Amino acid sequence: MSNLALGLMSGTSADSISAALGSFKGHSFELLGLINDSMSPEIQKKIRMGGDLSARDVSELNVELGHLFAKAALHVLKKTHVPPSDVLCVGLAGQTIYHGPGDSRANTFQIGDPAVVVEKTGIPTVSHFREQDLAVGGQGAPLIPYFDQYFYGHGPVRAFLNIGGMSNVTIVGKGIEEPLAFDIGPGNWLMDNAMLIISDGKENHDHNGRLAKKGQMDMALISDMMEHPFFKMEPPKSTGAETFGSKFLETHFGKQFQKSPADILATLNYLTCISIQESFRSHVFNKFNIAEIIVSGGGVYNKTLLKKLECLFAPIPVLSIEKWDIPAQAKEPLAFGFFGLRAMQNKVNHLPACTGASRACVLGSITRP
Numbered sequence: 001m002s003n004l005a006l007g008l009m010s011g012t013s014a015d016s017i018s019a020a021l022g023s024f025k026g027h028s029f030e031l032l033g034l035i036n037d038s039m040s041p042e043i044q045k046k047i048r049m050g051g052d053l054s055a056r057d058v059s060e061l062n063v064e065l066g067h068l069f070a071k072a073a074l075h076v077l078k079k080t081h082v083p084p085s086d087v088l089c090v091g092l093a094g095q096t097i098y099h100g101p102g103d104s105r106a107n108t109f110q111i112g113d114p115a116v117v118v119e120k121t122g123i124p125t126v127s128h129f130r131e132q133d134l135a136v137g138g139q140g141a142p143l144i145p146y147f148d149q150y151f152y153g154h155g156p157v158r159a160f161l162n163i164g165g166m167s168n169v170t171i172v173g174k175g176i177e178e179p180l181a182f183d184i185g186p187g188n189w190l191m192d193n194a195m196l197i198i199s200d201g202k203e204n205h206d207h208n209g210r211l212a213k214k215g216q217m218d219m220a221l222i223s224d225m226m227e228h229p230f231f232k233m234e235p236p237k238s239t240g241a242e243t244f245g246s247k248f249l250e251t252h253f254g255k256q257f258q259k260s261p262a263d264i265l266a267t268l269n270y271l272t273c274i275s276i277q278e279s280f281r282s283h284v285f286n287k288f289n290i291a292e293i294i295v296s297g298g299g300v301y302n303k304t305l306l307k308k309l310e311c312l313f314a315p316i317p318v319l320s321i322e323k324w325d326i327p328a329q330a331k332e333p334l335a336f337g338f339f340g341l342r343a344m345q346n347k348v349n350h351l352p353a354c355t356g357a358s359r360a361c362v363l364g365s366i367t368r369p
Contacts, residue, residue, distance in 0.1 A: 004032070006076065006123065007091045007337030008069045010112070012165020012189050012241050013298060014047040014095065015039060015204050019072040020333035021080050021087070024341055027151060033080035034330045037072045041201055048193070050241060051098050058097065058111065065095055066116030073121050084122045091340025091364075092117060092127040093332070099130075099240040101139040108140045114367040126340035126364040133350055138357030141238035145170040145181035145354040147335035153179070156291040159284065160321075162332070163299025165189035166239055167276055170354070171288050180287065181354035182235035185228075185275040186244040188298050191268045193249060198261045206265050209304025215266030218259070222271050225252055231275060235283055236356035272299070273308045280313075296321040300328035340364060 003025055009018045016039055021032045039047075046053065046061050053061070073090055077083070094110030101108065114127040130140035148160045148170040157173030167187035171180040191212070192205045206212055228248075230239055257264055284290065293316060299305055300320045310318045322328055342349035343364035352360050 003341070004082065004087045005089050005091060005337035005341040006073055006087050007093070007333035007335065007340070008072060008112075008117075009093045009333040009336055010039070010065070010069075010095045011297075011332070012096065012187075013192050014044050014165070015192065017068055017072040018329050018333045019076040020330045020337060021076050021082060022334045022337050024338055027154070029151060029334065029338070031326060031330055031334060032082065033076045034327055034333070035072060035076045035079055036329060037068070037075060039068065041204075043068070044204065047095055047097070048241070048246070050245075053097075062111040063113050063116060065111055066113030067120070069112045070117045070120035073117060073123070087123050089337075089340040089344045090117055090121065090123050090125040091336035091338065092125050093129070093336045094127055096240060099140065099238065099242060101134060101141075101238055106134045106140075108134055114365075118367050118369050122369050124344065124366060124368045126343045126366050128365045129336070129339060129349075129363040132361055132363045133355050133357050136357045136359055136361060138350075138352065138355035139236050139238040140355065142168045142170070142181050142183055142354060143339065143350055143363070144168070144332060144335050145172070145179055146349055146351050147331075147338055148172050148181075149179050149351060150338075157288055159280070159290050159293045161276065161293050161295045162297045163187040163272070163295060163305070164297040164332070165192070165241065166244065167272060167299070169276075169279070169284070171284060171290070173291070176288070178353045179351060180235065180283065181351070182279075182283065183238040184279045185231060185239060186268075186272055188272075188302070189241055190244060190249060190271070191265060193246060194257075194264050194268055197257065198264065205298075206269075206302065209269060209302040211262050212265040212269035212302075213304045215260065215262030215264070217266045217270045218263065221252060221267055222274060225271055226275065226278065231278065236354055269302070269305055270308065273305060273312060276309065277312045290316055292317040292319055294319055294321050296326075296328050296331045298329060
């Protein structure tokens with residue numbers, strides 16, 4: 001049986017689709033190829049509208065994203081010269097439109113039609129991972145901890161910090177019987193959305209954190225934002241743009257930003273940093289002696305953000321996952337490829353202790369050619 005799996009990921013930031021092809025054997029893996037295909041401003045705008053879209057708009061976007069995911073899959077296969085017939089499965093994370101684990105009926109909604117991916121690639125596609133976890137009482141997130149535990153659980157006690165649209169952390173290592181993992185709060189999403197507003201849609205992120213580096217942070221405003229109830233919740237917990245999105249920005253900055261662009265970015269940049277530090281103080285350092293913090297996700301490329309984290313966590317090393325020759329944006333699509341592989345083998349692919357699920361199960365629905 002093939003041990004090649006292809007993972008497709010589009011995070012909360014919705015700026016691109018990442019496709020990673022991996023080879024998995026035992027408790028080791030090899031990244032064979034990675035591509036990041038940018039999404040058009042029009043698609044990004046629709047995704048950011050989320051729950052405000054009409055049913056027709058969501059249905060059309062579902063198919064449109066299916067084609068974009070398929071295109072990304074074919075792109076990475078072409079780059080690696082691997083024929084689709086050699087790949088056991090595609091693991092499709094999908095694009096989250098709404099995530100409501102705390103609603104009266106716990107729910108989550110990811111789009112990107114797997115039938116389109118199957119038709120265009122000819123590869124069985126595993127999708128809709130989160131729903132099964134919710135059905136057995138979990139949060140539907142975070143799911144990446146299973147990947148962290150499986151491949152890194154034998155090493156020193158580390159904190160795997162992912163800074164995507166939202167930020168989340170997994171604590172694994174030798175001697176830890178039950179890993180800890182949870183969503184922390186905002187990662188890049190607030191900064192990215194602020195840049196879109198500030199630049200009138202011309203820029204979707206603060207490149208290298210250059211603007212944030214020039215600004216003055218508003219500590220009173222940061223303290224006010226840190227009063228949000230989510231920060232005080234105990235794990236397991238998960239969040240998304242429904243909580244830390246456009247409405248959050250408008251509540252704290254107003255419809256028309258009154259501060260300078262640099263000050264806005266400096267304030268939001270530090271909010272991400274301080275929320276990460278506070279979550280470690282509250283939930284991590286009282287239980288674990290952390291050897292190092294390994295950072296992945298798009299936040300790795302925000303130099304101002306990383307520099308602040310290094311200062312806040314000193315003397316604990318804060319290192320990019322790229323020190324292991326894994327591109328910062330490869331880990332999540334690799335993980336979903338692995339989850340798809342596990343589903344095809346009818347094997348468990350999540351950690352109930354991290355999501356709050358009542359039992360372990362096999363996540364994902366399989367669509368075949």
